[in-house]
Amino acid sequence: MAHIRIRPNGRIQLDLHLYGRRFREGTKLMATAKNLAKAKSTLKQMNAEIDLETFQYRDYFPHSKKVAIFEALQRKKHPDRLFPFFDNFANEWFERQKSKWKPSYQGTVRLNLDRYLIPIFGNTLVSELTLSQVDFFRQGLVERVKNDGSKKLSNRRVNNILWPLVAIMSLAAEECKFDYPFRRYKSLKEERADSHPMTVDEVQCFLSVVSSEWRDYFILRFWTGMRSCEVHGLYWEHLDFDHRLIRIRQNYVNGEIGDVKTPKSRRDLKMCDSLYDALQRIVAKAEEKPNNDSPFVFTNDKGLPLDTHFIGQKLWYPTLKKAGLKRRRPYETRHTAAVLHIAAHENPLYISQMLGHSDTRLLFDVYAPYVANASRLDGSAFDELMKQQGL
Secondary structure, eight states: OEEEEEOTTSEEEEEEEETTEEEEEEEEEEOOHHHHHHHHHHHHHHHHHHHHTOOOHHHHOTTOTTHHHHHHHHHHHOTTTOOOBHHHHHHHHHHHHGGGSOHHHHHHHHHHIIIIIHHHHTTSBGGGOOHHHHHHHHHHHHTOBOTTSSBSSOHHHHHHHHHHHHHHHHHHHHHHTOOOTTTTOOOOOOOOOOOOOOOHHHHHHHHHHSOHHHHHHHHHHHHHOOOHHHHHTOBGGGEETTTTEEEEOOEEETTEEEOOSSGGGSEEEEOOHHHHHHHHHHHHHHHHSTTOOOSBSSBOTTSOBOOHHHIIIIIIHHHHHHHTOOOOOTTHHHHHHHHHHHHTTOOHHHHHHHHTOSSSHHHHHHHHHHHHHHHTOSSHHHHHHHHHTTO
16 A cells, blocks of 8 residues: 655655555655645555556656566566566567677667657557557657658658567567567558769869868769768778779778678779879878877878768768758768769679679669769660661
8 A cells, every 4th residue: 555654854755565565755745735635646546556456656656766676576476467568678678689780770779769669668568569559659750740841750760760669579479478469560661762963063063172181082982982981990901002902891880890781891992093093192191190090091180080970060061062062961972973883884783893782783773863864875875766767
């Protein structure tokens, strides 16, 4: 049962006796007539739930350190009918699974749990979570909009947020022996992300106004299509000037060196003459810096590896604005490299290998709308042939 006590400092305290143990929870409320009436109303509800054996400590004291103690006693008393709460099982699931993931992906999953899933479903028993709850939650995510009226979260992002929930509930149903509630759950159809590669003239315009200190850095990105994490994780030892190769062997993400994204991402890139010259200039500049013993090719003023956010906010977007070019993501350097190599009539297999793709299908799926104009293979040759035949 639960009782009200007044502490010596005049504040209201709730005193509970549950499963043979005493639980005391202080409040910040002074023992005024109004506060006492409010506390008695809460107390009446608590005692009713205790009598019906539906009382949950976390419903009334969600931030109390005693929640775990109460729930352990509760499960010991009713091991045959009580299941874990979603937040407890989700945190346990994360600890069991995280060794399978890269640190960067661990951070993504942890963010999805802490920002989206646990605040909504944390106080629900895993056996009581329903498909309708998830459907309503997902619809709320889909309907979020930015100030300009555009969607705040893409369907792909929403699916990524909900993936841990589906995985957690699948494991919970198997281990806790209850019916899996999401058999009819289907992921949202994902839209293909729009790409906005630059033309040759736009690349030239960008390079003409970017700071001279960073011009060769962007030449490397436009010429090779390397991902930000690959460029920022590039070591001096990965530059093979004798064989004119750039060896992609690692990524730099969230302050840590890690493996490349996929097995195909581990690759060797050829240095064309202009790229070779740019890298030689980068080497010469590095040799001029005092006490430059960093293994990284690109560093900031403090000699530390580059941060992707810094590149975007301090260099990429300001330069686009200065050049009068359309705003686009820094990732578009990768799309630009692909389209320009297609325009130069390079072998599609070579381009796919350069980008670290598993096959050429992705190359044409993503860049098909831009290939025609870039390579001048837009149907005009067929039209000219028909005209020659008088058709």
